């Protein structure tokens with residue numbers, strides 16, 4: 001072999017080596033494509049076609065999520081191990097739902113042969129037997145308005161400061177109040193745990209079964225509209241669904257950027273119940289009382305934002321239109337769709353809604369005809385978004401009668417009952433005030449706000465110690481009413 005032959009051989013060798021590498025790369029690419037196709041067909045297309053993949057909980061987390069929203073009735077076919085099924089049932093029991101936990105485990109295929117499942121059920125039965133029915137006429141009901149997120153903006157000396165100081169609560173105060181109530185054994189219940197509405201329109205007493213030492217309470221929040229006048233005053237902007245489908249608040253920062261977080265009651269309670277499931281009775285949370293005139297949950301959903309009818313546009317709404325000249329019918333529809341999605345997610349997660357009257361009116365001051373017009377507006381503009389409700393939480397703490405039971409010659413009661421309302425709430429400073437009638441339940445509510453905390457700390461001592469939750473950013477004295 002001479003020099004030239006050697007060179008030729010080397011070149012051939014190199015060429016063959018290169019061909020081999022190219023072949024290798026092509027085969028590898030082919031393999032990747034085949035693998036991708038297999039994955040696509042197996043995991044995406046086939047289950048999609050059979051329609052089963054989405055509904056079947058795949059993981060423990062999903063199963064617990066389903067338990068929370070009341071979807072899973074049994075452990076059958078969930079594909080979970082016995083240990084995991086017990087974890088799910090334990091979660092139900094942590095929210096005092098013994099019957100559901102027992103039904104969940106006893107429906108499992110392996111129940112009759114599994115000692116572990118049977119032991120768990122026996123334990124739940126013992127715990128259930130120790131529960132006592134709480135006296136319904138001693139259930140307290142506390143309420144708030146939207147929370148102050150940034151005290152330096154709410155208490156900045158402008159014309160709204162006094163009102164905020166009287167009737168609002170700061171986020172840190174709210175957190176302190178809830179943590180104190182949780183530590184004392186309070187458990188959130190629904191007004192619909194307290195009573196049952198029968199198909200003939202009569203209302204009977206409900207039943208709340210809790211372990212000894214636990215105390216049920218109703219939580220409500222009024223005016224969750226994020227009204228225009230609150231812009232730039234340190235309140236959340238709206239309630240939204242984040243990328244995980246969780247309900248959160250947005251907040252407009254000084255530089256115009258938008259932060260997402262737990263800046264008001266709803267997301268704060270959601271996060272707290274995630275960490276402390278036993279704060280919620282069977283997954284039930286608070287009740288949100290909504291007006292309609294400036295929309296709901298921070299969305300400008302009222303018909304006036306669509307029609308822009310001059311005779312009905314307020315100065316705040318005119319300011320909004322001036323700032324958003326592009327707010328057209330499509331923009332309005334988008335607000336409606338988003339508000340609906342948030343309301344749906346809230347209901348699936350244990351929240352309820354109530355009427356606070358469309359125009360924040362006191363019924364007997366407004367008069368019968370105004371109440372009829374107002375109720376129609378509420379049904380058309382608010383119930384159309386959050387769904388129907390049978391609860392009305394009167395604005396201004398007003399009512400349609402005195403402390404004596406409503407009678408059928410009360411035209412306001414007869415009308416509202418005819419529109420589907422069965423539960424009526426006012427404001428009452430006593431620890432509890434519950435009244436059952438043949439066709440209604442009434443409950444008084446306690447305001448836990450700046451005014452109450454400043455002037456009557458003793459009146460909330462059963463719930464929390466004012467001195468340990470008071471926000472020092474709050475100016476004193478709180479203005480008198």
Ligand SMILES: [Zn+2]
Nearest residue numbers: 222223395396
């Ligand atoms: Zn109100």
